[in-house]
Amino acid sequence: MRPVTQRLAAVDEANLVLDHVGQVNVFLVAGLLAPGGFLAADGTPSMAELRDALRGRVAALPALCKSAVASGRWHRWVETEPDLEHHIRLVEPVDGRAGLEQMCAELMTRPLLLDRPLWEILVVPGAATAAAGVVLRIHHAVADGMAAVAIVQQLFDLREPRQMPANASGFHVSTVAPRRGLRHTLRRLRVGLRRIRKTLRGGDVGPTVLLGERSPHRGVAFLRTDMEALETRVRPRGATVNDALLAAVASGFQAALTAAGEPIPVELPVSVPVALRRRGTAGNKVGVMLVRLPLGESDPDERLRIIAAQTRGEKVRAREQGTLEFMRGPVGARIMDRVARRQHLVAGFITNVSGPEGALCLAGAPVAALWPVAVLAGNVRLGVAAVSYDGRLCCGIHFDAANVPGAAFAHAMAEEMARLGE
Numbered sequence: 084m085r086p087v088t089q090r091l092a093a094v095d096e097a098n099l100v101l102d103h104v105g106q107v108n109v110f111l112v113a114g115l116l117a118p119g120g121f122l123a124a125d126g127t128p129s130m131a132e133l134r135d136a137l138r139g140r141v142a143a144l145p146a147l148c149k150s151a152v153a154s155g156r157w158h159r160w161v162e163t164e165p166d167l168e169h170h171i172r173l174v175e176p177v178d179g180r181a182g183l184e185q186m187c188a189e190l191m192t193r194p195l196l197l198d199r200p201l202w203e204i205l206v207v208p209g210a211a212t213a214a215a216g217v218v219l220r221i222h223h224a225v226a227d228g229m230a231a232v233a234i235v236q237q238l239f240d241l242r243e244p245r246q247m248p249a250n251a252s253g254f255h256v257s258t259v260a261p262r263r264g265l266r267h268t269l270r271r272l273r274v275g276l277r278r279i280r281k282t283l284r285g286g287d288v289g290p291t292v293l294l295g296e297r298s299p300h301r302g303v304a305f306l307r308t309d310m311e312a313l314e315t316r317v318r319p320r321g322a323t324v325n326d327a328l329l330a331a332v333a334s335g336f337q338a339a340l341t342a343a344g345e346p347i348p349v350e351l352p353v354s355v356p357v358a359l360r361r362r363g364t365a366g367n368k369v370g371v372m373l374v375r376l377p378l379g380e381s382d383p384d385e386r387l388r389i390i391a392a393q394t395r396g397e398k399v400r401a402r403e404q405g406t407l408e409f410m411r412g413p414v415g416a417r418i419m420d421r422v423a424r425r426q427h428l429v430a431g432f433i434t435n436v437s438g439p440e441g442a443l444c445l446a447g448a449p450v451a452a453l454w455p456v457a458v459l460a461g462n463v464r465l466g467v468a469a470v471s472y473d474g475r476l477c478c479g480i481h482f483d484a485a486n487v488p489g490a491a492f493a494h495a496m497a498e499e500m501a502r503l504g505e
Contacts, residue, residue, distance in 0.1 A: 100417055128173060
């Protein structure tokens with residue numbers, strides 16, 4: 084019997100275009116595993132036990148059982164039985180959490196192989212005392228952040244369901260169907276043309292270490308903060324946890340630019356994805372809003388208020404507009420890929436998705452911590468990804484270590500997250 088094939092949705096084909104040397108387009112999440120299940124008390128893993136535990140779960144997830152096969156100029160999904168010896172592997176030990184961070188940085192320069200399903204789970208000895216690390220990579224052609232989190236929840240077991248604050252992240256998908264009609268269509272067309280012109284024209288970010296050709300030397304730093312404390316602090320101010328994340332990111336940019344000897348701009352625009360309603364077969368349902376971080380504002384609380392005021396309106400507009408115009412198909416993605424190498428429209432990528440609804444186990448091993456890592460694309464040299472997990476907001480900072488003072492950024496961001504959670 085011939086395997087079933089299906090042409091990639093245009094937006095997923097666009098995500099394949101954006102994956103190439105120096106720009107690995109994957110969803111990456113790293114975690115720490117405590118002993119239990121397939122992981123012995125001393126942290127020694129039984130890979131056979133892990134593969135046996137996941138075999139049925141992988142088979143039940145169509146997204147993990149298909150390969151992208153070239154078909155003319157484009158690709159088709161072809162049903163493929165994953166080789167679990169390859170997809171679920173034990174890698175060389177690392178030296179503590181810093182070693183896990185560096186491994187993730189290196190993985191963001193290594194593309195997944197297109198001749199097999201586009202995912203892998205790596206077990207990493209030495210990431211913690213008497214424990215292990217775990218890294219899951221899924222290509223963005225297969226799933227965006229929200230779809231990838233859904234895959235995580237099906238591969239892992241839920242240990243302790245947890246009630247998260249309503250709309251804490253600020254990126255929940257709207258359940259209200261958007262209004263349609265000629266007026267809406269014309270407005271969407273006008274906004275789309277304006278966004279295309281702005282992208283092609285460049286932007287108003289001046290020369291900075293934050294933009295430019297990226298080196299192969301990457302760095303990653305992991306941060307965590309208490310979600311409930313953050314929510315309690317910022318909600319009365321009319322802000323979401325995501326607004327607090329952006330305010331902390333603004334502090335990070337201030338510190339990084341100061342460390343680089345650059346002047347602090349009044350505003351610094353960043354790109355922030357917004358989840359769209361999930362319809363059709365595409366693995367990606369993401370819009371984009373541009374947020375101008377008020378770096379020139381010295382009062383941190385006023386900075387948070389300014390950001391919250393922006394995102395309230397921008398999220399609505401981003402959802403109305405839908406997928407970024409250049410990412411609606413592979414031709415537009417190729418244009419954007421070229422333009423993005425010299426763009427000065429945004430200086431960073433910041434993404435935040437709602438995580439699992441409680442603490443997880445992987446084949447009986449409790450997941451003690453979880454961190455995502457952002458993709459760097461075009462000429463952008465720093466990105467921040469965040470996910471809610473087990474009552475904490477977990478952040479991964481990914482940067483070009485040869486050009487950006489990432490340590491200064493991470494230190495300042497951590498300090499502001501702690502202040503906001505007081």
